Amino acid sequence: MTATPRVEPVEPSPASSFGARLADTFATTGHLCVGIDPHEYLLGQWGLPVTAAGVERFGLLAVEAAAGRAGIVKPQVAFFERFGSGGFAALETVLAAAREAGLLVIADVKRGDLGTSVEAYAQAWLTPGSALEADAMTISAYQGVGSLAAPHAIAERFGKGLFVLAATSNPESVGIQTAVHTRGPFSGRSVAAGIVAGVREWNSEPLGSIGVVIGATVSLDDYGIDPSELARTPILAPGFGHQGAAVDALRSIYGAASGNVVVSSSRAILSAGPNGIAAAIDSQVQELAEVYAA
Amino acid sequence: MTATPRVEPVEPSPASSFGARLADTFATTGHLCVGIDPHEYLLGQWGLPVTAAGVERFGLLAVEAAAGRAGIVKPQVAFFERFGSGGFAALETVLAAAREAGLLVIADVKRGDLGTSVEAYAQAWLTPGSALEADAMTISAYQGVGSLAAPHAIAERFGKGLFVLAATSNPESVGIQTAVHTRGPFSGRSVAAGIVAGVREWNSEPLGSIGVVIGATVSLDDYGIDPSELARTPILAPGFGHQGAAVDALRSIYGAASGNVVVSSSRAILSAGPNGIAAAIDSQVQELAEVYAA
Numbered sequence: 001m002t003a004t005p006r007v008e009p010v011e012p013s014p015a016s017s018f019g020a021r022l023a024d025t026f027a028t029t030g031h032l033c034v035g036i037d038p039h040e041y042l043l044g045q046w047g048l049p050v051t052a053a054g055v056e057r058f059g060l061l062a063v064e065a066a067a068g069r070a071g072i073v074k075p076q077v078a079f080f081e082r083f084g085s086g087g088f089a090a091l092e093t094v095l096a097a098a099r100e101a102g103l104l105v106i107a108d109v110k111r112g113d114l115g116t117s118v119e120a121y122a123q124a125w126l127t128p129g130s131a132l133e134a135d136a137m138t139i140s141a142y143q144g145v146g147s148l149a150a151p152h153a154i155a156e157r158f159g160k161g162l163f164v165l166a167a168t169s170n171p172e173s174v175g176i177q178t179a180v181h182t183r184g185p186f187s188g189r190s191v192a193a194g195i196v197a198g199v200r201e202w203n204s205e206p207l208g209s210i211g212v213v214i215g216a217t218v219s220l221d222d223y224g225i226d227p228s229e230l231a232r233t234p235i236l237a238p239g240f241g242h243q244g245a246a247v248d249a250l251r252s253i254y255g256a257a258s259g260n261v262v263v264s265s266s267r268a269i270l271s272a273g274p275n276g277i278a279a280a281i282d283s284q285v286q287e288l289a290e291v292y293a294a
Numbered sequence: 295m296t297a298t299p300r301v302e303p304v305e306p307s308p309a310s311s312f313g314a315r316l317a318d319t320f321a322t323t324g325h326l327c328v329g330i331d332p333h334e335y336l337l338g339q340w341g342l343p344v345t346a347a348g349v350e351r352f353g354l355l356a357v358e359a360a361a362g363r364a365g366i367v368k369p370q371v372a373f374f375e376r377f378g379s380g381g382f383a384a385l386e387t388v389l390a391a392a393r394e395a396g397l398l399v400i401a402d403v404k405r406g407d408l409g410t411s412v413e414a415y416a417q418a419w420l421t422p423g424s425a426l427e428a429d430a431m432t433i434s435a436y437q438g439v440g441s442l443a444a445p446h447a448i449a450e451r452f453g454k455g456l457f458v459l460a461a462t463s464n465p466e467s468v469g470i471q472t473a474v475h476t477r478g479p480f481s482g483r484s485v486a487a488g489i490v491a492g493v494r495e496w497n498s499e500p501l502g503s504i505g506v507v508i509g510a511t512v513s514l515d516d517y518g519i520d521p522s523e524l525a526r527t528p529i530l531a532p533g534f535g536h537q538g539a540a541v542d543a544l545r546s547i548y549g550a551a552s553g554n555v556v557v558s559s560s561r562a563i564l565s566a567g568p569n570g571i572a573a574a575i576d577s578q579v580q581e582l583a584e585v586y587a588a
Contacts, residue, residue: 037411039410076411078405078407078411078412078414078415078418079411079414081414081415081418081426082414082415082417082418082424083418083425084382084386084418084424084425084426085379085380085382085383085385085386085425086379086425087418088378088379088382089379091379092378092379108411110405110406110407110434111372111404111405112404112406112434112436113372113404114462114464115464116333117331117370117372117373117402118372120372120373120375120376121372121375121376123376124372124375124376124377124378124381130376130378131377131378131379131380132375132378140404140406140434140436141436141470142406142434142435142436142459142462142467142470142471143459143462143464143466143467143470144464144465144466144467144468144469144470145466146464146465146466147464147466147467165436165437168408168436168437170408170409170437170438170440170441171438171440172437172438172439172440172441173436173437173438173441174438174477174478175438175475175477175478175479175480175481175488176435176436176437176438176475176485176488177436178475178476178477179473179474179475179476179484179485179488180473180474180476181469181470181472181473182472182473182474183468183469183472184468184469185469186469187469190473191470191473191485194469194470194473
């Protein structure tokens, strides 16, 4: 029997908000986020079985390599979920090891729903003491930014964060994400811009806790998003090192908001294998530090 | 160690497609889908603990009541996920009991992602022999209908189904879901209509396996959707008996497509408690049978 994840609230001090912790990580350890994506082909390459035990070992090796080198990790939950409750038990072990190592953990789950259902997802991933506790989770607002009111409240209460899908980097997403609101508060703006604008209201200076996902190969202009709207919003940018995005394009893509970017890299690091991953992380951290120092 | 869910493909005959099985269920058992939503307040009302064991017991009691009375159940996965791996183990027990009882099971997970990640979600929920095997899953196309190519292929291969979020019934969703495509194949159409049109291509007569979610309180006109576009598409309609939708409004909402509707009812049934749930299901089945006979 698993105990309820409900705990008595401990209101976080402002200094312990997710946004504040993220800003601290940027300043001390840099912008790199190591994606933990135990693809089947990578498991094979790492000499691991395609089982819950295999993804657990993969995740623990990635955490061990990231600890002390990078500040942030992002497990792709789909590759654990594939193995059912056994995969979730493996993920719990990986999440606990990552948080124990002092890494900020973004659970890449892309959940989304309404009312008490989406609230339950936020309870699962953001409540202190929950088996699946992370520092932040990715989330979808297909049912409206307003549908995320409960996750937002839980994030604020416990010093956690959200990253709301806005402009993703895949070509099939362009139609929906550039579609234009014809009614309501975001009338005349694109779907992605409406999400950026809605999330912005939840964030305060210098860096808020409710971020957005904006792919590393998009042009903000295509969505009618001005970088100034992202001034206090964390940006999770997947796809560096794999989907053709070059780290030195950071400023040209995100402009004045490039200081808020979580630069996520998965396959380019993971394909170095268990013996090469530490060096691959060091190399990307160094490359990013040079870009941000320039 | 959990074994890989991969199995050698057994190509389903056309008669065993999800759409064919759903049509058969409609004809023999009716359109009612019993939502299995172990809200915290319902667990209390049922005298069950707010734990993984509590949601397991809740789910098994609901399955027992639905078996032989209704044809379809829909567990809301968020309420299981809240308890981490223990909650997923509970869900696995509930899913197995439901399928063993001959119920069609729609896993209400609203997953969504790209490429190999969304493929892994489909493997988790739709692969024969997977611990979390269901007959269909709900899914989000915020990253484009094209992002669902892999789940679509897996569903076709194994005789499973998808229900893609289109026009949900919450007021906060209207802005995004009525936003108008300005480029690409669905130019000039709303986001929800684009999803209906995209999914339609995947379905053949008389009833396909790739459905949409359209709430029980929407007007199709608001989204520019003509009921004829839904002629071969299953429709999952949550919210009957709770969000103000009356069963007798089925025809006015879905028009000529009302024959394809999975009428989902959760709280109105579950709030009858463990001693009243069977009678509540009987009553709703009877009410729906009268509507569809009229």
